[in-house]
Each structure stands twice: as C-alpha cells, then as structure tokens.
Amino acid sequence: MSLNIKLTICLCALQYFLYQILRGLKYIHSANVLHRDLKPSNLLLNANCDLKICDFGLARVTSESDFMTEYVVTRWYRPPELLLNSSDYTAAIDVWSVGCIFMELMDRKPLFPGRDHVHQLRLLMELIGTPSEAELEFLNENAKRYIRQLPLYRRESFTEKFPNVHPLAIDLVEKMLTFDPRQRITGEFVADY
Structure with missing residues (x-):
C-alpha cells in the first residue's frame, strides 16, 4: 500500500531555512571560502528544523592569484558566469545558488532545470532577460560574442510568474539572481535583509 503525504511548509519555516542558509554562508564566506556546490x-x-550546510568537496579558499576552475556548482544552481566559463568568480556564485534554492522551496520545483549548459543558460535568460552591454563587461570576449548571438529575451515579471510567492521574497530573489555578479546582492547583506 502506498501512502502519499503532502507536506506543507509555511512561509515562516521557509524564512527560517533561508536565514540559516545565509548565516552559514556568511560564516563560510567570512573565512574566505567559497562553497561552490550549494x-x-x-x-x-x-527534526528541530536545524539546517546545516554539508559537502565541502568543491569548497575552495578564495585567492586573487590562483586560477579557479569554472566547472563547479551543480548545473541547476550554476550562475551565468560559470555557465560562460569564467574562472574569475567570487562569493556571488554561492548567492546565486541560494536564490535558486529559495525559489525552489517556495515554488516547489526547480527554477532552472536545464538539460545541459546551453539549455540552462537559455532558461535563466528567459526569466531574467538578456543582459545589457554593461552587464556583459565582466565576461571575456568569447562569452560576450556568444551572448550577443543568442535570441533577445525580455525580463519576465517574477510576481506574475510566481503569483503565490510573497512579494518580499520575490524582491530578495530578484536581487540574488542578477546576471552580473558585481550587481548581485552579497550574502552578508542578504543575511541582514
């Protein structure tokens, strides 16, 4: 006999989960470590709703002089800079992943379930829109050229796409899911949000 139980998680529990993820991330980043696989x-x-971040197998101490591999972060939670093979990235990669996780918790399904990295990039651009020239500045010329040859996508309204998600949560996620990592809200700021 199969028993299906529908789990309903209240908004306050989701906020508490996000708070714990961000506090953990703030601690990790304060040690100059990137998790790189959230x-x-x-x-x-x-059972007490205590959340712990685990699997530090891809974690790395940040360094301005060391080369950082771009093949990190599970595809569905990978930010645009990694999809475009940037090896010059920051703690903003973890913030993007948390934004994807938080939206998945609220919407009950993965935000960007790409089949491969090309499909992944298309899915995220369909939601957040094609980046402007200013938002492309951090990328190398090959990545810029690749983005420019893609179809133009208009930014979707998060509130229309996710009508059951609280407006404050939408506001926060939009700040976490910006194309340009330099414009992305920081983990420390999000924790205090």
Whole structure:
C-alpha cells in the first residue's frame, strides 16, 4: 500500500531555512571560502528544523592569484558566469545558488532545470532577460560574442510568474539572481535583509 503525504511548509519555516542558509554562508564566506556546490541535497535538516550546510568537496579558499576552475556548482544552481566559463568568480556564485534554492522551496520545483549548459543558460535568460552591454563587461570576449548571438529575451515579471510567492521574497530573489555578479546582492547583506 502506498501512502502519499503532502507536506506543507509555511512561509515562516521557509524564512527560517533561508536565514540559516545565509548565516552559514556568511560564516563560510567570512573565512574566505567559497562553497561552490550549494544545492538542496547539500542542506541537512533535522527534526528541530536545524539546517546545516554539508559537502565541502568543491569548497575552495578564495585567492586573487590562483586560477579557479569554472566547472563547479551543480548545473541547476550554476550562475551565468560559470555557465560562460569564467574562472574569475567570487562569493556571488554561492548567492546565486541560494536564490535558486529559495525559489525552489517556495515554488516547489526547480527554477532552472536545464538539460545541459546551453539549455540552462537559455532558461535563466528567459526569466531574467538578456543582459545589457554593461552587464556583459565582466565576461571575456568569447562569452560576450556568444551572448550577443543568442535570441533577445525580455525580463519576465517574477510576481506574475510566481503569483503565490510573497512579494518580499520575490524582491530578495530578484536581487540574488542578477546576471552580473558585481550587481548581485552579497550574502552578508542578504543575511541582514
């Protein structure tokens, strides 16, 4: 016999989960460490709703002089700079991943379930829109050329696409999911949001 149980998570619990993820991320980043693989399966939750970040196998101390590999972060939670093979990235990659996780918790399905990196990039551009020339400045010329040859996408309204998500949550996620990592809200600021 199969028993289906529908789990309903209240908004206050989701806020508490996000708070714990961000506090953990703030601590990790304060040690100049990037997690580089934040995803739901790397978040542990006990019966008391205590959340722990796990699997630091791809974590790395940040360094301005060391080369950083771009093939990190599970595809569905990978930010545009990594999809475009940037090896010059910051803690903003973890913030993008948290934005994807938080929206997945609220909407009950993955935000960008790409089949491959090309499909992944298309899905995120369909939602956040084609970046402006100013938003492309951080990319190398090959990545810029690639983006310029793609179809133009208008930014979708998050509030229309996700009508059941609280407006304050939408506002926060929009700040976490910006194309240009230099414009993305920082983990420290989000934790205090």
